[in-house]
Amino acid sequence: MFVVEQTSPTAYGNSLAFLLSQVGSRSGELFAERLRPIGIAPREFAVLSHVASGARTQQELADLLRIHRNNMVSLIDAMEAKGWVGRHRSESDRRAFEIRPTSAGLKVVGAVNAEVPKLDTALGERLSESERSALTSLLTKIADGLGLAAAVHPSVAGRRSS
Amino acid sequence: MFVVEQTSPTAYGNSLAFLLSQVGSRSGELFAERLRPIGIAPREFAVLSHVASGARTQQELADLLRIHRNNMVSLIDAMEAKGWVGRHRSESDRRAFEIRPTSAGLKVVGAVNAEVPKLDTALGERLSESERSALTSLLTKIADGLGLAAAVHPSVAGRRSS
DNA sequence: TATTGTTATACTCTATAACTATA
C-alpha cells in the first residue's frame, strides 16, 4: 500500500465546516483509543457518565442522549454485567428502572475523566495557552449557536430518525 | 418524549477534545444534510471530489481515502450507475481502472462545493470575521499537529483495521 | 509471486415492530 500524493487541491479542504469535522472526527478517534484500555466504549461512557451525575431511568437516559430506548436495554445489560451500574425499580413508577452507578462504575468514570486533560494537552500541542483558551471559547460559541446540549455528543445517537 | 434536564455537569463537557468532537460531529451532520438534496452521500463525495481533481485508479483512491479497495468497488459502481464517473482500462497497467469524472460528475462536485461556503457562514454565525479566520488557523494548526492529510476526512475510512 | 479488481459471506450497529407490566 502506497501513500498517494495530492494532484490538485480540493475546494473544501480549508473550509471551516471541513476542518471542524475532520479534526473533530480524529479527536473522537483518539478519545476512543484512550477508552479501549479502560474497557469502555464511547457510547457506554456517554451513558455511564450521565448515570454518575445523577441516577436516571433508562427512558430518561435515552431521551437525554437521543439513543433509542430499545438500544438502551443492551447498553445497560452490558454495563450491569461489568458491574458498573445496577437496575433498581423506581418506587414512584414501578414500570421504570432507576440506573445507579456502582463504586466500580464511578471508578471507571474517574479513570476516563483523568484521560481527558491528557488528550486536551496532546491536541493543543502546537498551541499556546492563550490560543487554547481562545479555541475553547470559539468552539463553545459555535456549540451554543448550533443549539448543542452540554456534554451530549451527537454521534452517540446513531443515525437520526425520530 | 421529554427533554431531560442536566442535574450535575460532567467533567469533560468543556474539554477541547469533547468540544472539537461534538461540534465536528454536528458539522458533519449538517454537511450530510446539504448533500442529501443533491443526491450524493458523504463517502461518494469524498471519492468524487478526488476523482475530479485528477483521474486515479480504484486502488489509489482506496489508499488515499483509506477506504478498503473491496468497498471501493460498490462505491464506484453506484457512481458509475448515476453517470458521474467512468471506468477506463489503464494503458500502463491493464489490471487497473482509471476512474474519470463525467461532465455530470463535475457538475455535482460544483454543486457541493457551492454549499460549503454557505455552511461555513451558518457555522460561524456568532463569530466575527476575525474570529472566524482565527478559528480556521487554529484548526489548521491542530490538523497539522495530528498529521491529518489535507482534504481527507478520517470517518470516510470506516473503522480502522489495516 | 504480488497486485488490481471482484464477489461472497460474516459481523456489528442501529431501526422497527410487537409484546408485558404497569400507569
Place this chain on the structure above:
DNA sequence: TATAGTTATAGAGTATAACAATA
C-alpha cells in the same frame, strides 16, 4: 389508552477471505 422496559427481526455498513486477470 399510554408509557417503561423487553425481545426478535431486518437493514445498512463494513471487514474478511477467496477468486480471476495481469504484472
